[in-house]
Amino acid sequence: MSLQVFLRLAVSLAIVLGSFSSIAAAAPSKRIVTPDAVPVQTAVNQAVPFDPVAPAQPEKGKVVNFTLEAIRAKLEVSPGVVKEVWTFNGQVPAPTLRVNQGDTVHFTLVNRDPDMVHGLDFHAGQMDMGTYHKPIKPGESVSFDWKAEYPGVFYYHCSADPVIMHIANGMFGAVIVDPPGYKPEGKEYVLIQSEWYEHSTNLQALLEESPQAIAFNGVAAQYVDKPLTADPGEKVRFYFVNAGINHFSAFHVIGTIFDQVMLDGNPKNTLYGVQTVAVPPGGAVVSDLYADTGTYAILTHSMKDAMKGGLGILKVGKPTGTASAQTGSQPLTNSSASASTSTNESADSGKAVEGNVVHIANFTFSPDTITVTAGTKVIWINDEGSAHSIVGDTFDSRNEKKDGFIKGESFSYTFAQPGTYKYHCSFHPFMTGTVIVK
């Protein structure tokens, strides 16, 4: 069975989803397509940052206006990886809509993308997809009303085919529907898990590749350097949506237990005392917790996905020694650095010498092989937040090398005799290096 079979299936769905809505197309009274509504974009700009703070609760009983503009943008989706993404309003995720249960939403979609049709599928609403999800062409706009009848948190995404590709390139967001009587308290964050694929505009690749990064709110691991925050003992609520496209999430916050989890955010679906909740792609939960002062990691406990970026930090209060978690510039154990053993040196001394220096970053010795002459002092400098050690069976003093040194510190060793000296970090045995002494 070749990929052609899959594509034939995709076409099958396109019978319903794929055809765009043009002026004279099916336009029921409640759905108005306006041609030439806007000029399309002529330049692709940097993406607008997504605000993870849930919007304020709107006044009840009003028609809520909500407008999304389909537009492309450039986003650094993972450290060093800038991607042209497909967005609503120039941001990934798209803006969060918040309404009260029973509210009517007057929605307008404007397609400013120069090349592609786009549409909208609100999981929070109930409507004929054959009519309301129909994509519109570049320059067009469409508007229609829908009613938020169920409380909770809901996914929304572009409805243009192939839907898998429009989601995979960034066109998704969340709708919060407050049940009657709900009063927000404490901190409320929107967190949307998604997957980035290297060849995300190639349909065949999308069906075959593994995601290369997992993101919370569009950027892999962004809340590690810029933690979400709360006050000690304060209620923290996550509106958690799994945008997929494919992976199930195992939503967990290290160091805490969810006091309550509401499946799809509906108070009738409440679980208590939950360590980890499964969230299917296309699904969502509301999770509440209370935490004391400290640092807590938010992640999918499917560890491969966490390692690819499905993780962040929640900082509660001002935890001792964790100020650096905000800046990413200093190790947590900074206060202890001065107490480190005397075999460690300040990095400055090492930096002055070239040709005999090994830098440590990204859990890697760089260079991993270094060649020096007998009698040379080799200096290892730790440039990252994790502590490392230098252990080699052929090194002559076991204790000297095992102690570990942290960011900003260095360790040195003078090689008197020619030979090949292999070593590794004892804390991370997969980190290996070699010194060749001539």
Place this chain on the structure above:
Amino acid sequence: MSLQVFLRLAVSLAIVLGSFSSIAAAAPSKRIVTPDAVPVQTAVNQAVPFDPVAPAQPEKGKVVNFTLEAIRAKLEVSPGVVKEVWTFNGQVPAPTLRVNQGDTVHFTLVNRDPDMVHGLDFHAGQMDMGTYHKPIKPGESVSFDWKAEYPGVFYYHCSADPVIMHIANGMFGAVIVDPPGYKPEGKEYVLIQSEWYEHSTNLQALLEESPQAIAFNGVAAQYVDKPLTADPGEKVRFYFVNAGINHFSAFHVIGTIFDQVMLDGNPKNTLYGVQTVAVPPGGAVVSDLYADTGTYAILTHSMKDAMKGGLGILKVGKPTGTASAQTGSQPLTNSSASASTSTNESADSGKAVEGNVVHIANFTFSPDTITVTAGTKVIWINDEGSAHSIVGDTFDSRNEKKDGFIKGESFSYTFAQPGTYKYHCSFHPFMTGTVIVK
């Protein structure tokens, strides 16, 4: 670790599951194996279609007789892919059994497969697998009684080892157990998600391959062309079973919200207002919804699996412009076709000319590269339900090519000058092609 390790493990399970039950074998009073009960099949016929409509509720308090015959059949599991499948009663899925909670089922299995042992594992029943799940040989039959003690919807599948292979080749079905007082209303559909593998009779391949198609009720995407139907506002109930063999399902119906979801179908496990429910392989849910007139897509929101066939259509009432969803022969925007711009042409004019025609099907330009002489008019014909456009930076009029054309329409362009002209579909930028003009 080689595959031999896995196979050794499989053998371990075979200690319990694998040995077949022959005449003189363990035959407790309640389980009777009859040798030479039937002749085995001598020809492999076309599969019998599966009826997705849930069977009528049986009269309460009777012993329910249920007979399954293991037999092989030929099934077009995905467009153009005919597979010899292993079935019960010549159909995939096997027939749905419906009983009342507390009913006794008098079950008979007849093995008409000429070559293989088969058995049965009812998730709805509780019984010693060491006795009741034992497979029987070709030509034999076995009968025993079991009681349906828990309400809900349950998976059943062949119990012969390797079970993974018997499921992967089609031997699965569903049992509905109605709780006391339940009155069916509206439409009730059985929907079983499963996976088709290319090398499904090779155990090693089954452990290594990804599924090549995902099916609802045995055939990938079958309910796109032949939608399930309901009346506007009517209750629609899905008895949804995930037969696996491996993937978790993210069951969702586009354009609707499940009013209620019962995990494993038990009314005590009811969730409310659910957008997407996770269903593990080997598990099941009952999902109820109410929808207005319209077209709604049923799918697993794990999008890769949806694209491989885990999708279908629910048509409620007679949605405007969606008659074609029933036949698959006409685009939804048929009524708007006559309103398309004048640069589109009828496909007939294109069909008359060969050598300068590019057909569009399966989201592909075919041929993707065409060579013509200067002055030739190249004609693109759209043969599929999705709208497409032809955009090329070196083409001379932007508007002319961007408008899009639908199934049955064509677009033409006369290339006056030699050169290499690259183009793509703006609605699906991964569709690319080249015209070489000499």
Place this chain on the structure above:
Amino acid sequence: MSLQVFLRLAVSLAIVLGSFSSIAAAAPSKRIVTPDAVPVQTAVNQAVPFDPVAPAQPEKGKVVNFTLEAIRAKLEVSPGVVKEVWTFNGQVPAPTLRVNQGDTVHFTLVNRDPDMVHGLDFHAGQMDMGTYHKPIKPGESVSFDWKAEYPGVFYYHCSADPVIMHIANGMFGAVIVDPPGYKPEGKEYVLIQSEWYEHSTNLQALLEESPQAIAFNGVAAQYVDKPLTADPGEKVRFYFVNAGINHFSAFHVIGTIFDQVMLDGNPKNTLYGVQTVAVPPGGAVVSDLYADTGTYAILTHSMKDAMKGGLGILKVGKPTGTASAQTGSQPLTNSSASASTSTNESADSGKAVEGNVVHIANFTFSPDTITVTAGTKVIWINDEGSAHSIVGDTFDSRNEKKDGFIKGESFSYTFAQPGTYKYHCSFHPFMTGTVIVK
């Protein structure tokens, strides 16, 4: 995007998790790190077996002392595959801790690993990971108190980075927190699902490989040969934890229905009449069942994972003919062996002859191709628990070869004419072999 991106993300988390805690490091009053507490291990010994029986309920209202020693050990994780694993207390999983809701745990971790830092993350507790999860160095110990505030069953695992690697190499266990008034009855088993990877100390490989074995309690399929047991009608409770690192589990017991399932073990999260429950990595459930005399298979119904070892046996009472399930040495249908047809022979006769013998084990004919001279009697000997047959289109009597023979039996056939004779097992058509007669 290269792996370096992933590693950079891993480093981001290391900002919080990675730095070890040394003497002078952040040591809040409640957390005491003691240097040189113990000598590190100098030899790697065989692992200590894990006891699947849940520990007895402790007296309420006491401070519970719990000590774990990080140490490496050798474990046969799957038949024939011995791995150096990273453990707590020399066992995989680590010891189960049981406390009453509200109890305070006085925890001590001793790092006897000669090379690596280790720490602890208790899902059952709530504490600043920036302080309490910090790993300690070889030879150090750390102690602190934490309180079990939520009832249920919780995962715990090493907190040293990369956490994915410390889990993947064996450092995980379970905490049971009894709610007030809970009285254990019947059998209570702890079952922890986990994954073994071939290159588990290579971070890149961990992000790319599929697991090569799935284990319940550290060893693939161990409870097939050594079943868990219960008395007929007795309550059987599973404290089921999914340690991951990645796969979701579809927890199911063949032949039974879970009477109750408590998500995360919390009685407020009770489901009823469940066939299969989804358990995310990092999550847990309590599942109760009652079964009559018989043999029942425990597995993840994600069948690929079951085939790789995610399965075991629960033996209730003394099922007829299933004594062998305990020893693995005899087929279940042993009593029927004498009733097999006369074309089967005792294996002894076959064993006396070499060069014309094909052994059957691991669902494989060995050798799969055999060359003999015309007139030779070829003997197939079944060495495993599953029944097999020998079927070949060019063999001369259909019935003679189809009957099947079980462990300890043999089948023979005399090839009179030169030729190439292909055959297979009809019960397992993927088993194929060839006899070349010269």
